[in-house]
Amino acid sequence: MPPAQPKQGDARDVDALNEYLHAYLSAPQLQCDSEGKLMLTRTARGDAIVSMLGAVAEAVAQLLVEGDFTLIKQCEHPDCILWFYDRTKARKRWWCSMALCGNRHKAAQFRKRSRAAV
Numbered sequence: 001m002p003p004a005q006p007k008q009g010d011a012r013d014v015d016a017l018n019e020y021l022h023a024y025l026s027a028p029q030l031q032c033d034s035e036g037k038l039m040l041t042r043t044a045r046g047d048a049i050v051s052m053l054g055a056v057a058e059a060v061a062q063l064l065v066e067g068d069f070t071l072i073k074q075c076e077h078p079d080c081i082l083w084f085y086d087r088t089k090a091r092k093r094w095w096c097s098m099a100l101c102g103n104r105h106k107a108a109q110f111r112k113r114s115r116a117a118v
């Protein structure tokens with residue numbers, strides 16, 4: 001079940017998150033992608049730990065402001081603890097990663113079918 005969507009007027013304590021956002025120093029940087037196309041990214045400045053947490057805090061803040069909480073889903077694999085933001089058109093993504101949990105599920109289903117066939 002996805003986290004509840006914040007409602008208008010719903011008071012949230014954002015002070016702790018703001019502390020990380022204020023400590024996060026970054027600068028815009030031009031980079032070339034693998035095809036040589038220019039893209040604008042941001043590079044962290046300052047303390048490495050604060051910079052790492054600052055980037056996470058910024059992603060959380062963006063999610064709180066712009067995100068649709070109904071698209072936040074928990075990976076369906078029983079051994080996985082990850083959550084993801086479902087950006088698929090059909091909104092039917094099941095796995096945090098098809099290459100990891102999706103394939104683990106497929107392999108388990110294949111083993112189950114193979115045992116049943118013997």
Ligand SMILES: [Zn+2]
Nearest residue numbers: 075080096101
């Ligand atoms: Zn997973």
